[in-house]
Amino acid sequence: MKNIAVFTSGGDSPGMNACIRAVVRTGLHMGLKVFGIRNGYEGMIDGEIFEMNAHSVSGIIQQGGTILRSARSPRFMTQEGRKRAASNLREQGIEGLVAIGGDGTFTGANVFLGEFPEFSIMGAPGTIDNDLFGTDYTIGYDTAINTAMAAIDNIKDTANAHSRLFFVEVMGRDAGFIALRSAISTGAEAVLIPESKTNVQSLIDTLKDSHSNKKNASIVIVAEGDDAGGAFEIADLVKQHIDYRDVRVTILGHVQRGGRPTCMERVRASQMGVSAVRALLDGESGKMVGIVHRDITYTPFEQAIKHHEEINPALVELVEILG
Ligand code: F6P
Numbered sequence: 001m002k003n004i005a006v007f008t009s010g011g012d013s014p015g016m017n018a019c020i021r022a023v024v025r026t027g028l029h030m031g032l033k034v035f036g037i038r039n040g041y042e043g044m045i046d047g048e049i050f051e052m053n054a055h056s057v058s059g060i061i062q063q064g065g066t067i068l069r070s071a072r073s074p075r076f077m078t079q080e081g082r083k084r085a086a087s088n089l090r091e092q093g094i095e096g097l098v099a100i101g102g103d104g105t106f107t108g109a110n111v112f113l114g115e116f117p118e119f120s121i122m123g124a125p126g127t128i129d130n131d132l133f134g135t136d137y138t139i140g141y142d143t144a145i146n147t148a149m150a151a152i153d154n155i156k157d158t159a160n161a162h163s164r165l166f167f168v169e170v171m172g173r174d175a176g177f178i179a180l181r182s183a184i185s186t187g188a189e190a191v192l193i194p195e196s197k198t199n200v201q202s203l204i205d206t207l208k209d210s211h212s213n214k215k216n217a218s219i220v221i222v223a224e225g226d227d228a229g230g231a232f233e234i235a236d237l238v239k240q241h242i243d244y245r246d247v248r249v250t251i252l253g254h255v256q257r258g259g260r261p262t263c264m265e266r267v268r269a270s271q272m273g274v275s276a277v278r279a280l281l282d283g284e285s286g287k288m289v290g291i292v293h294r295d296i297t298y299t300p301f302e303q304a305i306k307h308h309e310e311i312n313p314a315l316v317e318l319v320e321i322l323g
Pocket of ligand 1: 011127128171172173
């Protein structure tokens, strides 16, 4: 293998730049030509492919977002789109790719490899949601939980000042990892996550109990994918039964997606980028690099996207005991 390319796809996440940097510098170190593809699969289809050098990735390790930019690509879901992408890669002599993204990215990569087995693709898990199987951490997750924690700390100050009940909605799509960590780290009263059925009546009881225990203010963290609805809907239901507190709702939203990656993020993203290139050179393809405990692992795309690591019930219990 002489030429490889790297791209980021789907929702961006802090640490993607550290991973891009690691891929580029490792490739060059191994004597390869390294290309960048702009705008994920969209750029692959439109031929936005350019050669990178060590300087192309200078000064980016501390930046959130992705210098290669990202996109969700409906065109790559068509055979015509994938054909054009393959022909653009062939034109540049690219044989190996590192795809940094989440389940949509790896689903696309898997279909592509089925049709064009001449290419090799390794994935690096880039999503704030932490919702991939085969890794303890996805790139962006650690920064996102720290961002959410800092924002909720601020909300707690004002909640306490006004003795209010806040519902704070965090991201995570169908997974409750961000919600659970945010809840524990901010001492929230309760957390509602998609992995367990939400019982609004028992939430109301918990909140009433804490009121009788003279708690001044309360924070409830709601994962955006919760089965009982979003934070506004749940707050509306609860409000009907709690007349002793002013209720407010905050949706943290995309603030969780940006910002300077944490130290751990940069380190893990660098490890994964290096390992992805090494794996390509070792003849691997169709797998996602992960870190399980402290070891680098490789999980086939179809397994990585099927389900995510389980929520630890002991952590859910922690919110119940300590909240
Ligand atoms: O997958 C990352 C994520 O931020 C999810 O947490 C969220 O549901 C989704 O992307 C938002 O996507 P978009 O930026 O396209 O609105």
